[in-house]
Every structure is written in C-alpha cells, then in structure tokens.
Amino acid sequence: MQLNPPRNVSFRSSPWTALFCLAAALVGCGAPIDEATEVTGQSPDALVSSNGLTVNGLTVNGLTVNGLTVNGLTVNGLTVNGLSTNAFQTWFHQDPATAEMVMRYVVRCSMAAGMTLTYQSPSTGKSYLWDGSLGLAPGWAGGQPATVAEQQVVSACLAAHANKYGVHVNISVLGRDAVGGTMPYSTDELSTYNEKEACFFGNLFTGEGTFAANDGAYLDYDESTVRTCGLSSWSDTTACTPMKHVGACRYYCTLDATRTYYTRCTYNGVNYRPITTRMLPQDIYRCGDGVCQLTEKCGGSNTADSCAADCGPCK
Incomplete structure (x- = not known):
C-alpha cells in the first residue's frame, strides 16, 4: 500500500530497532502508561492537536541508546518497503507495550495529521494503528531516506x-x-501555555544522544514538575x-525573529534543529500548596524531596 494521507499504511517488520529503543529509553524509567496497548482500528488516544498543542507521556526508557540508531532506519522511509525486514518484527515483539508506545510518538512527530501507519503482527495477528500529528519529517513520512x-x-x-x-x-x-x-501556533496558545519550559535537540539515529536545556528559570528549591527532563532545578539535571x-x-541556541522559539542549537560543534x-x-508544583504531588516526598523540610507540609513526615 502507499503512504498517502489520509490513508492507512500497513507495514510489517523493519530495522527500527535503533529508533525505537532510544525512544524506549525515555520510556522505561517512569511508570508505565496504560495506553500502550494493541488496538484494532482507531487508536484510543489519537492525538488530534491544534497547532503545536500535544500530550507528552513517553517515558525515559524510550530514548535508550539501543533504540534510535541507524539499523537501516534512516535509509528506508516510513512505508511498507522501509519496514519489511525481520529487525522490526524482532524488536517489536521483545517488548510490545514499550515498542507500541515508542512507535506512537515516532509517528506523531514525523507524520502530518490525517496520516496513519498500521502494523499487524505476523505472529499474533494483532493490529496496531498510529496517527500522525506534527508532520516534522515529510520526506521520511513519504518513503524517502x-x-x-x-x-x-x-x-x-x-x-x-x-x-x-x-x-x-x-x-x-x-x-x-x-x-x-x-x-503553526496562535496567540491564545502562547498566552495559555505561558510558562517557558525548555529546548530539546540531538540525534538519536546517529548515537549522538539527546539534550535538553532550560528555557525558563531553574526551579526554586520548593518547586517540582513531572516535566523535569526539560525544566530542571540546579540539583536535578541528571x-x-x-x-x-x-x-x-x-x-x-538562536531564537527566531519573533523570539518565540529556537531555530538552531549548537552543541559539541554540531548544529541541531531543536x-x-x-x-x-x-x-509546576510548590511544596506547601496542600497536595502531595507525584514529584514530592515525605520528610521534615520544605523541598520537593522532603515536603512535610504536603506529604507529612516519613514513617
């Protein structure tokens, strides 16, 4: 089948081992998300984003070094021909839940809204469907290297x-x-999402890694967020x-002419598209707001790691 929006693209196995494990490295450190499931037909959490609004949930294991590497992934497009090797099938069935989650975000990032990619396991017969959204890699999504x-x-x-x-x-x-x-973005989007967070750049396909940096101020001693991979505190950068x-x-990084987003980041002498x-x-949570957040712990102080006011003393 052809990969033409908005038609479905069916692919079998592929050499995505690299791309998926890296994305899988950022997916396994956290708690598993319950939407990484096999589906037939429409994905239950299909991302229909308005402009650049999106939902994050990829865990840190999705970005491991054994995930997004070359393995033929960059040479072959996101089409049936590019994903027809044993490498994809082998990788996918080692950990189907993680692989499905990684694929969901790969397709969201790469393909445009209205495009979908499907995969049917030759061993189990289960079907998976992933929806495009942001359309950041039009050539690759169209079958090109x-x-x-x-x-x-x-x-x-x-x-x-x-x-x-x-x-x-x-x-x-x-x-x-x-x-x-x-x-595309709107003034409403910028005014609603008015907390500057971070910039992200790198190349998982080549093994160069991925990097994050604060766009906003570092978190205060009593602040925390589940988005700490980007918006970090001085003590939580690892x-x-x-x-x-x-x-x-x-x-x-270099800002665009409107100073809204970064157009280039240079690290270790390499220019990246961020x-x-x-x-x-x-x-962004604060110790003392009355709620023991996922990012806070019990203790006797007023920091996120020892938040007596919200989480009480440790027993």
Whole structure:
C-alpha cells in the first residue's frame, strides 16, 4: 500500500530497532502508561492537536541508546518497503507495550495529521494503528531516506515528549520542521501555555544522544514538575538519563525573529534543529500548596524531596 494521507499504511517488520529503543529509553524509567496497548482500528488516544498543542507521556526508557540508531532506519522511509525486514518484527515483539508506545510518538512527530501507519503482527495477528500529528519529517513520512534535519527534529520531538514519570501533561511544541516550515501556533496558545519550559535537540539515529536545556528559570528549591527532563532545578539535571541536561538554552541556541522559539542549537560543534516547549503554569508544583504531588516526598523540610507540609513526615 502507499503512504498517502489520509490513508492507512500497513507495514510489517523493519530495522527500527535503533529508533525505537532510544525512544524506549525515555520510556522505561517512569511508570508505565496504560495506553500502550494493541488496538484494532482507531487508536484510543489519537492525538488530534491544534497547532503545536500535544500530550507528552513517553517515558525515559524510550530514548535508550539501543533504540534510535541507524539499523537501516534512516535509509528506508516510513512505508511498507522501509519496514519489511525481520529487525522490526524482532524488536517489536521483545517488548510490545514499550515498542507500541515508542512507535506512537515516532509517528506523531514525523507524520502530518490525517496520516496513519498500521502494523499487524505476523505472529499474533494483532493490529496496531498510529496517527500522525506534527508532520516534522515529510520526506521520511513519504518513503524517502531520513535527512539529517529529519533525524534531528524527530529526535528533538521525541525528547520533548518524554518525562521520567511516564504521565501525560499537555504542552505546547514550537519550532520548524525538517524543511524549514514553521509549526503553526496562535496567540491564545502562547498566552495559555505561558510558562517557558525548555529546548530539546540531538540525534538519536546517529548515537549522538539527546539534550535538553532550560528555557525558563531553574526551579526554586520548593518547586517540582513531572516535566523535569526539560525544566530542571540546579540539583536535578541528571534525572532523565540518557537525555542529558546541559543548562540553559541561551548558551547554545538562536531564537527566531519573533523570539518565540529556537531555530538552531549548537552543541559539541554540531548544529541541531531543536524543538521548543511551553507548559501550563499549574504544572509546576510548590511544596506547601496542600497536595502531595507525584514529584514530592515525605520528610521534615520544605523541598520537593522532603515536603512535610504536603506529604507529612516519613514513617
């Protein structure tokens, strides 16, 4: 079958082992999400995003070093021909739940809204369907080899959707696609998602890794968020391995003319195409707000790791 929007594309196995394990590295550190399930027909959590609004929930295991690597993935497009090797089948059936979750975000990032990709397991007969959304890699989604720009922006998009807790949080995703087109956004989006969060960049396909940096201020001692892979505190910059937190975006990245998002980030002498994220202010928690959040722990102090006011003393 052909990969033409909005028709379904059926693919068998493929050499996605690399791309998926890396995305799987950012997927396994957190709690498993209950939507990583086999489906027949429409995906239960199909992402129908308005502009760059999206839902993150990829756990840190999805970005492991054994996930998004070459393995023929960059040479072959997201089509039946590109995904017809034994490598994909082998990878997928080693951990179907994680693989399905990784594929969901790969397709969301790479393909445009209205495009879908389906896979039927030859061993179990179960069908999986993944919906496109952001359309960041049009050439790759159309069956062409992934360009360096496509590798970079898809890697950045996967990293932006990862959090170590594996929970879902609404975020705004900004930037340019692989061919330089600006992801659409509205003033309402910017005013609602008014908390600047982070920039993400890297290349999982080549083993260069993924990197994150704060776009907003570092979290205060009593603040926390499930989005800590991007918006970090000074003491929590290693929380999302294998993603590496490298400080602040302003040291590495160049803003667009409107100063809304970053167009390029340079790290270790390599220029990357980044993704910029914004979040809702209520998704930053403060010890003392009366709720023991997922990111807070019991203790006798007023920090997220020892929040007596919200979580009480440890017993």
